[in-house]
Amino acid sequence: MGPNPPRIAGATRPKDHPMSRFWSDIVRDLSPYVPGEQPRQPGLVKLNTNENPYPPSPEVRAAIEAELGDSAASLRLYPDPQGTVLRETIAAREGLSPEQVFVGNGSDEVLAFAFQGLLAHRKPLRFPDVSYSFYPSWCRLYEIDYETVALRDGFVLAVDDYAGDAPVILPNPNAPTGRALSRDEIVRLLDANPGSPVVVDEAYVEFGAESAAPLIAAHPNLLVVRTLSKSHALAGMRVGYALGDRELIEALVRIKDSFNSYPLDRLALAAATAALRDEAWFAKQRDAVVASRERLSRELADLGFDVLPSKANFVFARHAGHDGAALARALRERAVIVRHFSAARIDQWLRITVGTPEQCAALVAALREIVGG
Ligand SMILES: *Cc1c(COP(=O)(O)O)cnc(C)c1O
Numbered sequence: 001m002g003p004n005p006p007r008i009a010g011a012t013r014p015k016d017h018p019m020s021r022f023w024s025d026i027v028r029d030l031s032p033y034v035p036g037e038q039p040r041q042p043g044l045v046k047l048n049t050n051e052n053p054y055p056p057s058p059e060v061r062a063a064i065e066a067e068l069g070d071s072a073a074s075l076r077l078y079p080d081p082q083g084t085v086l087r088e089t090i091a092a093r094e095g096l097s098p099e100q101v102f103v104g105n106g107s108d109e110v111l112a113f114a115f116q117g118l119l120a121h122r123k124p125l126r127f128p129d130v131s132y133s134f135y136p137s138w139c140r141l142y143e144i145d146y147e148t149v150a151l152r153d154g155f156v157l158a159v160d161d162y163a164g165d166a167p168v169i170l171p172n173p174n175a176p177t178g179r180a181l182s183r184d185e186i187v188r189l190l191d192a193n194p195g196s197p198v199v200v201d202e203a204y205v206e207f208g209a210e211s212a213a214p215l216i217a218a219h220p221n222l223l224v225v226r227t228l229s230k231s232h233a234l235a236g237m238r239v240g241y242a243l244g245d246r247e248l249i250e251a252l253v254r255i256k257d258s259f260n261s262y263p264l265d266r267l268a269l270a271a272a273t274a275a276l277r278d279e280a281w282f283a284k285q286r287d288a289v290v291a292s293r294e295r296l297s298r299e300l301a302d303l304g305f306d307v308l309p310s311k312a313n314f315v316f317a318r319h320a321g322h323d324g325a326a327l328a329r330a331l332r333e334r335a336v337i338v339r340h341f342s343a344a345r346i347d348q349w350l351r352i353t354v355g356t357p358e359q360c361a362a363l364v365a366a367l368r369e370i371v372g373g
Contacts, residue, residue, distance in 0.1 A: 030141060031136065035049070037049075045336040045355065046353075047352050048338050048353060050204075050312075050313055051235045052232070053354070054233055057275050057281040059277065059278045059281070060234070060271045062274065064267050067266050068267070080269065081261045083103040083264050087102075090103070090276060100244060100246055101241060102242040104252075105260075105268075106229065106238040106240045107201070107203060108134065110242050113251075115135075115142050115169075116138075116142045118199070118248060120144045125146040125147070126166055126167070126168050127149070130174070131148075131171060132171050132201060135169060151345075159186070160188070162193065165193050166193065166196050168193055169198075169200075172200050172202060173207075173310070175314075176341065176351040177310075178315060178316050179308055180311035190219045190222055197221050202226045207230075207293070208312075211224065225240065225243075226243070228275060230313055231286065232272075289313050292354045297315055299364045303368060314351050315351075315352050321371065323348065324340055324347055327340075327371075330366075331363070334369065336366045338352045339351040339353075
């Protein structure tokens with residue numbers, strides 16, 4: 001994108017690239033999301049994709065083994081297309097009914113269904129200019145017009161900038177900044193857009209922000225989307241879910257059943273159900289990540305970094321004396337990988353996943369070498 005990206009970016013075309021004459025028009029116009037690197041090289045301190053540094057509950061392994069049995073015979077059979085047991089488990093945890101819960105193959109799939117089933121409207125969709133970079137990719141895929149709303153100074157999200165009764169999606173806490181909105185601010189956002197769907201992407205909410213889920217009863221326009229990838233250490237299983245009024249959930253079910261009736265396999269259903277039932281394990285790992293986050297934020301500040309206040313399992317930081325891309329390269333040379341985005345407003349910043357205390361110590365030692373101090 002040039003220095004002045006158009007406000008309705010959905011109406012522009014991506015950069016020129018080689019293309020096959022067999023491609024559809026849609027494929028030609030896509031601008032796919034680029035996920036963080038999954039390196040094959042062993043031994044790296046991997047702090048680039050916000051995975052949980054701890055293993056999932058031991059109950060997960062037991063549940064997968066029980067599902068497989070001696071001969072894996074259950075794999076002959078299709079899984080439950082509705083994921084009923086998992087949905088009941090989530091509903092009980094949230095004080096909702098199973099009809100208010102949708103499960104999918106990672107929250108990326110759940111979000112994609114929400115874009116197609118709920119956020120494609122006559123009015124352009126609105127989301128922050130600094131936000132989850134998958135959102136513009138789905139807009140392109142589903143030909144949804146969108147407007148980005150600039151975050152204020154310090155990457156502060158002002159909910160009053162979203163008044164006007166149009167569809168909205170935003171992460172809370174925001175990614176990649178880690179800044180969180182309060183539940184009261186979400187109420188203001190919902191009340192300012194009463195006739196439009198509002199999707200709150202709570203991928204990181206379990207690390208200390210206030211969830212919007214308790215607002216579902218009073219707000220039929222609210223869809224809350226969550227993932228087990230980060231909070232429950234199950235990124236490799238691909239399980240996400242949505243909570244909302246049953247009419248919103250029904251929209252997602254209708255998309256799913258027009259796309260893939262069985263998005264979650266038997267092992268993923270068993271693993272996710274077991275992980276969610278082990279609240280004690282979850283709470284212990286979460287508290288460890290939060291403690292590491294607070295310590296890491298202080299240590300980065302001591303090295304001269306500006307660090308945003310984070311409610312997620314990552315921190316967003318920059319050093320006034322060192323270019324962001326150069327810092328990421330220097331870290332990689334020291335076997336530490338973090339995420340750097342080249343988008344204009346954030347190209348001096350690093351998004352650093354909170355690791356174990358040992359991983360954080362390795363990061364801080366590498367940074368001390370690079371920036372001195
Ligand atoms: C990681 C992430 C997701 C996707 O999570 P999956 O369930 O692993 O697909 C969605 N939204 C945001 C903001 C994320 O950071």
